[in-house]
Amino acid sequence: MHLMQLPREVLLGGDLKGEVVNVAKRLGLGRKALVLYGRHTKKIAGREVEENLSGEYEVDGLPVKGATMEEVNRTLDEIREGEFDWLIAVGGGSIIDVAKLASFKAGVPFISFPTTASHDGIASANASIKDLGTKTSVKAVPPVAVIADVRVIKTAPYRYLAAGVGDMISNLTAVKDWQLAHRIKGEYYSEYAASLSLMSAKMVIKNADIIRLGNEESVRKVVKGLISCGVAMSIAGSSRPASGAEHLFSHALDAIAPKPALHGEQVGVGTIIMAYLHGMKWERVRETLKRVGAPTNAYELGIDPEYIIEALTIAHTIRPERYTILGKDGLTREAAEKAAKITGVV
Numbered sequence: 522m523h524l525m526q527l528p529r530e531v532l533l534g535g536d537l538k539g540e541v542v543n544v545a546k547r548l549g550l551g552r553k554a555l556v557l558y559g560r561h562t563k564k565i566a567g568r569e570v571e572e573n574l575s576g577e578y579e580v581d582g583l584p585v586k587g588a589t590m591e592e593v594n595r596t597l598d599e600i601r602e603g604e605f606d607w608l609i610a611v612g613g614g615s616i617i618d619v620a621k622l623a624s625f626k627a628g629v630p631f632i633s634f635p636t637t638a639s640h641d642g643i644a645s646a647n648a649s650i651k652d653l654g655t656k657t658s659v660k661a662v663p664p665v666a667v668i669a670d671v672r673v674i675k676t677a678p679y680r681y682l683a684a685g686v687g688d689m690i691s692n693l694t695a696v697k698d699w700q701l702a703h704r705i706k707g708e709y710y711s712e713y714a715a716s717l718s719l720m721s722a723k724m725v726i727k728n729a730d731i732i733r734l735g736n737e738e739s740v741r742k743v744v745k746g747l748i749s750c751g752v753a754m755s756i757a758g759s760s761r762p763a764s765g766a767e768h769l770f771s772h773a774l775d776a777i778a779p780k781p782a783l784h785g786e787q788v789g790v791g792t793i794i795m796a797y798l799h800g801m802k803w804e805r806v807r808e809t810l811k812r813v814g815a816p817t818n819a820y821e822l823g824i825d826p827e828y829i830i831e832a833l834t835i836a837h838t839i840r841p842e843r844y845t846i847l848g849k850d851g852l853t854r855e856a857a858e859k860a861a862k863i864t865g866v867v
């Protein structure tokens with residue numbers, strides 16, 4: 522059986538902090554709400570969302586630090602002790618993922634209120650959580666509603682929007698890896714999910730110059746593309762349409778680099794290299810990232826080339842069951858150096 526779960530409402534608009542109450546009412550959510558936010562996103566929108574809700578609901582706020590299993594468990598304890606009926610995540614990908622997994626484990630719904638357009642986990646049903654040192658996605662639930670306030674998202678530094686482009690362009694190599702796994706390992710493949718995911722990647726290639734403006738139209742385009750990627754993952758029943766070897770490379774960097782860059786920035790650079798390995802037009806990937814002002818090399822990522830090479834050689838070990846262009850044995854150091862040099866990444 523294949524179960525596809527999708528958000529019931531998706532709101533995209535100018536000033537939506539006050540809309541949360543109406544959404545919660547329409548969806549018939551219970552009396553007690555828990556607002557999850559981070560240190561920054563509390564000030565950006567979290568506190569205001571909490572205040573707006575307090576007129577109609579019993580509400581409490583919970584600060585969350587990063588997407589780790591400890592934070593998921595802490596949130597779960599809070600939900601159980603406080604007997605909360607639903608959650609709302611006000612933040613970047615990390616806060617949303619913590620809410621997603623806690624919501625799944627506790628069996629209570631959650632609303633996604635993104636403060637950045639830097640990742641495609643806004644509407645997806647899978648959560649990327651760091652557990653025992655490494656991070657990859659696990660099955661969870663999608664938000665019951667997505668409330669994307671363009672004005673809030675626009676307060677994020679431009680770098681975050683460019684990272685969102687990186688997370689979408691990565692679908693090009695993710696889908697190629699998926700097709701490879703389908704042919705070589707007989708893995709389930711969904712033509713529809715793959716097409717939907719590729720649509721977002723093609724959209725950013727076509728609209729790079731508009732996105733570069735960093736205005737409300739840019740934010741709308743990127744958010745819609747990211748939501749579509751989330752839907753593609755839900756249709757596939759896994760992150761396959763949006764996560765291949767370029768994501769393994771980024772997860773490896775998160776594990777070894779002293780100061781990793783943004784998820785979307787790292788997967789964007791990973792896409793350049795994996796596109797080269799697939800024999801695809803990697804220059805087009807690099808060109809798009811350049812046009813939107815996203816990093817295309819180690820220097821721009823702020824990561825020492827040594828970590829880039831190491832991440833390339835260990836990426837295949839991150840999630841061995843996910844077959845990609847890296848194969849079972851991964852890249853040799855020489856092959857990693859060659860690919861990174863040819864593509865200008867180091």
Ligand SMILES: NC(=O)C1=CN([C@@H]2O[C@H](COP(=O)(O)OP(=O)(O)OC[C@H]3O[C@@H](n4cnc5c(N)ncnc54)[C@H](OP(=O)(O)O)[C@@H]3O)[C@@H](O)[C@H]2O)C=CC1
Nearest residue numbers: 559560561562613614615636639640641642645647649677
């Ligand atoms: N589940 C899925 O399908 C997917 C999950 N992901 C995951 O999402 C995460 C990446 O998300 P990303 O958003 O890049 O990073 P984070 O959620 O880790 O946020 C990075 C930083 O940005 C801050 N921030 C958030 N919003 C704003 C804003 N408006 N202005 C200024 N700063 C802001 C955060 O603040 P604060 O300190 O308050 O949190 C945090 O310090 C990764 O963990 C990745 O694995 C990515 C793609 C798909």
Ligand SMILES: O=C(CO)COP(=O)(O)O
Nearest residue numbers: 649657658760763764768
């Ligand atoms: O980041 C994601 C899709 O963009 C989720 O991917 P993972 O399954 O690699 O965590």
Ligand SMILES: [Zn+2]
Nearest residue numbers: 641688768788
């Ligand atoms: Zn991603």
